[in-house]
Amino acid sequence: MSSLRYLFHNPFARIHPLPAGTYHFQSPPDAPHQYRLHLRLDPGGAGLLIVNASTVLHLNQTAAEYAWHLVRGTDEGEVGQTVAARYRIAPKMAAAHYRDLKERIERLSTTPDLDPETYLEFERQAPYAAPLSAPYRLDCAVTYELPYLPELYPEAVRRVRRELSTGEWETILDRAWAAGIPHIIFTGGEPTRRADLADLIGHAERLGQVTGVISDGVRVADSKYLESLLQAGLDHLTLLLQPESKETWKGIGNAVAADLYTTVHLTLTPDLVPSALSLLDRLKDMMVHSLSLSVSEDRLGEVLQAARSHAAHLGLPLVWDLAVPFSRFNPVALEVDKPAEGAGRAWLYLEPDGDVLPAQGHAQVLGNMLSDPWDVIWQKAQASAGK
Numbered sequence: 001m002s003s004l005r006y007l008f009h010n011p012f013a014r015i016h017p018l019p020a021g022t023y024h025f026q027s028p029p030d031a032p033h034q035y036r037l038h039l040r041l042d043p044g045g046a047g048l049l050i051v052n053a054s055t056v057l058h059l060n061q062t063a064a065e066y067a068w069h070l071v072r073g074t075d076e077g078e079v080g081q082t083v084a085a086r087y088r089i090a091p092k093m094a095a096a097h098y099r100d101l102k103e104r105i106e107r108l109s110t111t112p113d114l115d116p117e118t119y120l121e122f123e124r125q126a127p128y129a130a131p132l133s134a135p136y137r138l139d140c141a142v143t144y145e146l147p148y149l150p151e152l153y154p155e156a157v158r159r160v161r162r163e164l165s166t167g168e169w170e171t172i173l174d175r176a177w178a179a180g181i182p183h184i185i186f187t188g189g190e191p192t193r194r195a196d197l198a199d200l201i202g203h204a205e206r207l208g209q210v211t212g213v214i215s216d217g218v219r220v221a222d223s224k225y226l227e228s229l230l231q232a233g234l235d236h237l238t239l240l241l242q243p244e245s246k247e248t249w250k251g252i253g254n255a256v257a258a259d260l261y262t263t264v265h266l267t268l269t270p271d272l273v274p275s276a277l278s279l280l281d282r283l284k285d286m287m288v289h290s291l292s293l294s295v296s297e298d299r300l301g302e303v304l305q306a307a308r309s310h311a312a313h314l315g316l317p318l319v320w321d322l323a324v325p326f327s328r329f330n331p332v333a334l335e336v337d338k339p340a341e342g343a344g345r346a347w348l349y350l351e352p353d354g355d356v357l358p359a360q361g362h363a364q365v366l367g368n369m370l371s372d373p374w375d376v377i378w379q380k381a382q383a384s385a386g387k
Contacts, residue, residue: 017045017061018068022180024208025071027109035109036210036235038182039064039071042133050136051109053183053210053235062087066101076102134378137183137347138176139323139360142169142200144189144352147218156189163352164370166196170203172354172369177207179374185212185238187323187360189352192219198232205233214238214265214323217251226254236261238292238322243272243279256287263319265292266307273303277310290317294324323349323360344385348377358384 018041025037038050047064049057059067065086069079080095087094143163144156164172173184184204191197192215204211213229217239220226229237237255241264242248255262264283268276283291291311295304311318344358344366351357354370356377364384367377 017041017043018065022177022182022208023068023071024182025073026208033110035106037067037071037105037109038208038210039067040133040180040182041068048132049105050182051105053137055108056136063101066098067105069098070102070105132345134180135345135347135381136181137185138181139185139187139347139349140169140172141187141189141323141349141351141360142191142194142197145193146188147190147193147216160351160353160355164354166199168354168370169196169200172350173200173204173207173209175369175374177209179378182208183210183212185214185323187214190216192216192225198228201229201234202232210235212236212238214240215251216240216242216245217248217255218245220251220254221247223254226251226258226260230258230260234260236263238263238265238319240264240324241266241279241283243275252283252286252288256289262288263290263292263322264288265294265322265324267294267296267324268300268303268307269296270300273300276303276307280307280310280314280316284314284316288316290319292319292322292324321347344381348381356381 020041020043023039027035035052040048041064045061047059047067049059049067076095076099079098080091083094084091144160191213201211211234213234237260239252293304293307349357349360350369354368356366356369358381366380
């Protein structure tokens with residue numbers, strides 16, 4: 001996830017800022033290119049514009065105000081009059097500034113390979129360096145159940161003694177939206193074992209959140225089940241590749257055919273070393289959109305690097321900051337030595353009982369998203385990240 005600062009010269013006197021809050025824009029269904037914008041306005045007037053839940057633009061008050069009109073769909077002429085009155089500039093100049101920003105953001109939204117630093121004249125900022133009022137993403141492990149085990153792993157039972165109900169998860173999604181978190185990923189365990197997964201996606205969709213699912217892909221081999229998730233509003237899917245599973249390969253094919261943004265995660269094990277690069281070739285041929293890689297053992301580091309290099313050769317973008325549900329290759333793995341950069345700041349991880357961790361694999365419990373005040377949870381998250 002890239003983090004950028006918008007250079008918008010502001011020679012004007014201090015103007016009372018717009019109301020703080022989270023604002024959402026979804027392109028119309030008949031638009032040739034679908035994209036989403038989330039604008040988070042801070043009390044001081046500065047803003048955070050998140051484009052397609054992937055590119056983050058930090059805006060000063062003036063730029064944030066133009067972005068506010070953009071997500072609200074305000075007419076260019078009205079923007080010119082309103083901004084001119086607030087900042088004492090010519091209406092034509094204000095309208096021109098708005099039109100320019102609108103065209104550039106729309107172009108960025110629909111052109112994945114466009115470099116914002118060059119095209120938008122943004123100054124690149126170190127990731128996670130700017131102060132945040134909330135993370136960009138919440139990884140929700142809605143269950144620790146796995147399809148091939150009759151019972152939970154003992155470690156999972158020790159940490160989580162119950163799973164939240166549909167209504168409790170919906171309350172958490174409401175609280176996340178109120179806090180300004182625009183991106184929800186449903187993970188596990190195997191989230192498709194929850195009969196209410198489509199309902200949870202639908203609830204997040206109605207709020208305006210971008211939603212993703214991380215799954216082993218077996219259920220989405222059933223095109224009708226995949227369609228139910230798409231109808232609920234699913235935006236992207238990460239499938240855990242099990243090379244020996246015909247259902248997983250079929251699930252990948254179904255997702256790509258449905259024009260759903262599809263990432264495939266491959267855990268490299270000793271058994272897969274001989275076939276690793278050919279697996280990537282097959283994924284490229286299937287037209288998956290991006291790739292996530294990990295290894296089952298530290299000694300496979302050279303194999304991982306070779307796979308990364310081959311992915312780059314194939315033009316498969318690598319995703320590095322997604323949670324990986326525990327599985328036969330990654331049994332629970334609830335504790336790690338050093339969480340990835342961005343843990344506790346760019347994203348948080350929720351266990352099936354609502355407990356909040358800075359990230360998957362982090363042992364520290366920051367509170368419970370269902371019962372503890374968000375401000376308290378976020379303060380602890382910032383402290384855990386050293387900010």
